Amino acid sequence: MSDYTISLVPKVSRYVFDEVVVNDILKWLVSKDIVKAELSHCILGNLGYAISDGAQYIVSEPQFLPYQLDTNGLEITTERTVFDTGQNGIDRIICPSCTENIVDNEWDLDSWCQGFTNNLLCPICSTESEIQQYVFEPQWGFCNIGFTFWNWPELKPEFIVELQEKLNCDLAVVRSHI
Numbered sequence: 001m002s003d004y005t006i007s008l009v010p011k012v013s014r015y016v017f018d019e020v021v022v023n024d025i026l027k028w029l030v031s032k033d034i035v036k037a038e039l040s041h042c043i044l045g046n047l048g049y050a051i052s053d054g055a056q057y058i059v060s061e062p063q064f065l066p067y068q069l070d071t072n073g074l075e076i077t078t079e080r081t082v083f084d085t086g087q088n089g090i091d092r093i094i095c096p097s098c099t100e101n102i103v104d105n106e107w108d109l110d111s112w113c114q115g116f117t118n119n120l121l122c123p124i125c126s127t128e129s130e131i132q133q134y135v136f137e138p139q140w141g142f143c144n145i146g147f148t149f150w151n152w153p154e155l156k157p158e159f160i161v162e163l164q165e166k167l168n169c170d171l172a173v174v175r176s177h178i
């Protein structure tokens with residue numbers, strides 16, 4: 001079967017954080033028994049924190065939690081990353097300046113990815129705007145930190161709000177199909 005992910009990503013290109021912030025979030029998740037404290041091979045291509053019993057309290061349909069799957073954990077990304085939707089693709093990218101949909105034009109995330117800029121150049125009106133000001137449908141995320149849950153059902157809004165408060169930053173919810 002194919003895997004899917006839900007990523008919670010701060011809506012800023014450069015989120016200022018250090019190891020303490022990441023450890024505090026992890027400790028909070030472990031204290032609620034949402035994930036295990038140790039890294040393990042529970043996500044694709046990387047190490048993550050495996051699902052634990054408390055996960056049932058933060059999703060709306062706990063019967064769909066991936067306890068029986070090997071790919072079931074939380075991945076914490078701590079480098080500049082485009083959190084895209086994978087096979088879910090992209091339908092619309094709306095420029096904040098000209099409000100045109102640029103999805104079928106030549107848009108280029110390279111400069112953003114390499115950290116040269118936090119902006120994206122609109123190929124239609126040639127205006128550069130902060131990438132967060134563009135509307136990506138479905139939602140994408142652009143940040144140097146992100147929390148990705150592998151094969152988990154929808155997270156409860158209360159949980160997302162709680163994480164938002166801990167990070168003191170609005171979060172994009174990015175759903176990807178691998």
Ligand SMILES: [Zn+2]
Nearest residue numbers: 095098122125
């Ligand atoms: Zn434009």
